[in-house]
Amino acid sequence: MNLGYHLGKPSFRDVRFLAQSVAAAGRDPAEVAHMQMLSIPTVRMYMDTETHALSADDDILVAVRRLLDEGVTGAPVVDDQGHVVGNLSEYDCLRLLAEGRGGDMPRGRVRDFMATTFTAVPPTMDVYYVAGMFLTDPANRRFMVMEGQRLVGVVTRKDILRAVQAGLKDG
Numbered sequence: 001m002n003l004g005y006h007l008g009k010p011s012f013r014d015v016r017f018l019a020q021s022v023a024a025a026g027r028d029p030a031e032v033a034h035m036q037m038l039s040i041p042t043v044r045m046y047m048d049t050e051t052h053a054l055s056a057d058d059d060i061l062v063a064v065r066r067l068l069d070e071g072v073t074g075a076p077v078v079d080d081q082g083h084v085v086g087n088l089s090e091y092d093c094l095r096l097l098a099e100g101r102g103g104d105m106p107r108g109r110v111r112d113f114m115a116t117t118f119t120a121v122p123p124t125m126d127v128y129y130v131a132g133m134f135l136t137d138p139a140n141r142r143f144m145v146m147e148g149q150r151l152v153g154v155v156t157r158k159d160i161l162r163a164v165q166a167g168l169k170d171g
Helices: 012-024 029-038 060-070 127-136 157-170
Strands: 074-078 084-089 142-147 150-156
Touching: 060 074, 074 150, 084 142, 127 157, 150 157
Parallel strands: none
Antiparallel strands: 074 084, 142 150
16 A cells, blocks of 8 residues: 555544554554654645745736746746745736737736735645645636745746656656
């Protein structure tokens, strides 16, 4: 039984079976719990630490160029102290064309176009849970990875697929 990479999270029955098996082999139940925790892949293992963060004060056209040049579909937006204040996605940038008149592009700052609500997850969260979060919010392509108030990375649907791929190699 491979508890590390299921299609879903290990069930209570699976964990209990592992605990009974290891206990029968003379292991401490606390050690069993620790072993189980180590076999579940976390966000930290697959997140991208290159966040491509933008400033709320950046010119929006410069920000669009950066997203395109860096090959990302969006980026966190941070203030002067490095706190996340929003997210700028391709979707948000489409407003540039939608709000343009007569071929003129609207001008502005990232703060004028960014979404101010975003989802953050801790780096210790398991990838199974994050996969479920993406499934319940299919429009979301990335979650900010935060330790307290500090941005430490971004996890995308593609990152979660890398966890699936790793599971297939191990399985």
